[in-house]
Amino acid sequence: MTNIASEYKPVRVDLGNRGYDIHIGPDLIEGAGGLIGPYLRRPKTAIVTDSNLADHHLSRLTASLADRNITVSAIILPAGEASKSFTELGRVCEALIDAGIERRDTIIAFGGGVVGDLAGFAAASIHRGIGFVQIPTTLLAQVDSSVGGKTGINLSHGKNLVGAFHQPSLVLADTGVLDSLPDREIRAGYAEVVKYALIDNRPFFDWLETNATAVLERSGAERAYAIRQSCLSKAAIVAADERENGARALLNLGHTFGHALEAAIGYTGELLHGEAVSIGTALAFDLSARLGFTSQAQADLVSAHLARAGLPTGISSLSNRLPNANGLLRLMGKDKKVVGGTKTLVLVRGIGEAFLTCDVNDKVLLDFLAVKLNP
Numbered sequence: 001m002t003n004i005a006s007e008y009k010p011v012r013v014d015l016g017n018r019g020y021d022i023h024i025g026p027d028l029i030e031g032a033g034g035l036i037g038p039y040l041r042r043p044k045t046a047i048v049t050d051s052n053l054a055d056h057h058l059s060r061l062t063a064s065l066a067d068r069n070i071t072v073s074a075i076i077l078p079a080g081e082a083s084k085s086f087t088e089l090g091r092v093c094e095a096l097i098d099a100g101i102e103r104r105d106t107i108i109a110f111g112g113g114v115v116g117d118l119a120g121f122a123a124a125s126i127h128r129g130i131g132f133v134q135i136p137t138t139l140l141a142q143v144d145s146s147v148g149g150k151t152g153i154n155l156s157h158g159k160n161l162v163g164a165f166h167q168p169s170l171v172l173a174d175t176g177v178l179d180s181l182p183d184r185e186i187r188a189g190y191a192e193v194v195k196y197a198l199i200d201n202r203p204f205f206d207w208l209e210t211n212a213t214a215v216l217e218r219s220g221a222e223r224a225y226a227i228r229q230s231c232l233s234k235a236a237i238v239a240a241d242e243r244e245n246g247a248r249a250l251l252n253l254g255h256t257f258g259h260a261l262e263a264a265i266g267y268t269g270e271l272l273h274g275e276a277v278s279i280g281t282a283l284a285f286d287l288s289a290r291l292g293f294t295s296q297a298q299a300d301l302v303s304a305h306l307a308r309a310g311l312p313t314g315i316s317s318l319s320n321r322l323p324n325a326n327g328l329l330r331l332m333g334k335d336k337k338v339v340g341g342t343k344t345l346v347l348v349r350g351i352g353e354a355f356l357t358c359d360v361n362d363k364v365l366l367d368f369l370a371v372k373l374n375p
Helices: 032-039 051-056 058-066 086-098 113-128 139-145 175-180 183-200 202-217 221-240 247-252 255-265 273-290 296-308 316-321 325-332 362-373
Strands: 011-013 020-025 044-050 071-077 106-111 131-136 150-155 158-165 170-174 345-348 354-357
Touching (some): 011 221, 032 058, 044 051, 044 058, 051 058, 051 106, 058 071, 071 113, 086 113, 086 150, 113 131, 113 150, 139 221, 158 255, 202 221, 221 247, 247 255, 247 345, 247 354, 273 345, 273 362
16 A cells, blocks of 8 residues: 555456546646547547636647647536536537537547536437547546546436436546646545545555645645545446446445535535535444444544545534435435435445445434534
8 A cells, every 4th residue: 555656557447348448647638639539430529628627728638639630629618516407418419519529429528527427428418329538637526426437417406316327438537637726626526535445445544544645735646546546446346336236336425415415505616525525424424333333433533534634524514504404304315325215325334344224214314413413
């Protein structure tokens, strides 16, 4: 766990003839034309991005493609979670048709999780499915949403309730582009990095205990190593359970609580996804301790780690923006893991020992949420 190299070979997501590589490292945007070119049946593509990326990095990507004589159309979304909507999905699909994108073509998702989820869903839908490449530009997207083929949009009922599984052909995680992100975005992405350690990799958590500051503060070997470890974890789970019929649901550690918080507050940027996941992760550990699955000391260690990273861990500070415990429980009932009205939770027996359970009844959850809302 301590051997950190500055360069790595790609991480492979092994899905047979639909498998793909995740390239991780600096300057991948400048080299994107050479890496993407072999996946294009003709020298034409469309880039889906957002207004922030268009202003700062789009010209670098288009120049790299132009160097390979690839013509490009750019489709620019408004930045922010609110773009994951039917309205923007329809606009992107119309723009792809206007740009002459055909069934055998490939589009490029260039941005954070919002862009990747929306562009991937458009790729899964238009012409009944075309290829796409992910170029994630946030830490959260590089370690999580760009890998595994989950695409989708939000409804007022909750996050990602409409979508499709549609794997990319290639993922390019340029670590250098992260240097331009606000600190808050890096911290939000770090919540997903910690998640992988907490699911099944205690040695990675121990490494993060020592190296979190380096991962958060600079784009160097430590950050690239954390991204790679996260992608290795996710690639292994996706290869074993692509469509979330079992073990892949463990990747939702913290998300059942977190998605309910996001739905309650609204997708305005007041609570970032990674911040909601951080709170949800702390809640999952606290609930596990309350039920006797793990010790309170383990839960406190995780909360302390997240807090040192500058992440929120409790909901009482949000209580003036949240419904009561019953309201939060109703939102948790919209979770995609609900089966026959029964909630599936990701809980833990300790750091690196996550498990799935359907055995926590609503009364226990109501009491737990009420305490957390009013400590």
